[in-house]
Amino acid sequence: MMYRANGVVEAKARGDRNVVGTVALAHDERHLRRKLLILQNGARVLVDLPQPVALHAGDCLLLDNGALAEVTAAxxxxxxxxxxxxxxxxxxxxxxxxxxxxxxxxxxxxxxxxxxxxxxxxxxxxxxxxxxxxxFEPVRGAYSGKAHGHDHQHSHSHDHG
Structure with a gap:
């Protein structure tokens, strides 16, 4: 089975929607925009989000059929x-x-x-x-952007002198 994901549903907002499978991702793999994921049940999900997101354990990818795929922390x-x-x-x-x-x-x-x-x-x-x-759920930096696409970029120097 192949799904396409083009949205994210936060863990607290998923309610009783149908979850078709889960995928365990390491902390650095949960920041994504486009990627092919294999759910634990073998189904494939082509993630194609409009902008990068930082997912937390329990967040879900919104699939093209309206169902969800849950992201867990590997x-x-x-x-x-x-x-x-x-x-x-x-x-x-x-x-x-x-x-x-x-x-x-x-x-x-x-x-x-x-x-x-x-x-x-x-x-x-x-x-x-x-x-x-x-x-592993590390604290997200002040400039790293919030989950669900509110990314910000910054630059700074470390002038210690």
Whole structure:
């Protein structure tokens, strides 16, 4: 079966619409405009959106027959970073953000992609680290655009002198 997707329905707006299948995508694969996806049931979806979108787990592609294909977060190899306390979490998040790394910031932990150099830095800052394999929903940057096509571009320099 081949479908064409030319729209997106946010997870909170999908209601009880028919979902014909799911596709698990890594965090960097969920930013797309045109792509051929294979659903877990083998059906193919040709994604042809008017502009790039950043999808979150649970969002759906609107198919040409009115049904939906759900996007889920594929499991990725990550590092779970546990702080000593809430202030330490903020400090660790600052260091990660200063390096422009994709990060999922939760109330009691931060998740990032595996990187031995960053892991050593975080351990040096007193964080407790553990490898995990789970879905990854990093915070979208202020300039990265919102989901569903509100993309913005920017440029800036890092003048540290």
């Amino acid at each position: 499991e990725e190899d990550l590092i779970q970073i546990r702080p000593r306390d809430r202030l330490h979490l903020v400090e660790l998040a600052w260091h990660i953000g200063n390096r422009h790394l994709a990060a999922q910031i939760d109330e009691d932990r931060i998740l990032i992609l595996r990187d031995h150099v960053i892991e050593a830095m975080l351990e040096g800052l007193g964080a407790t680290l553990a490898p995990v394999r789970t879905g």
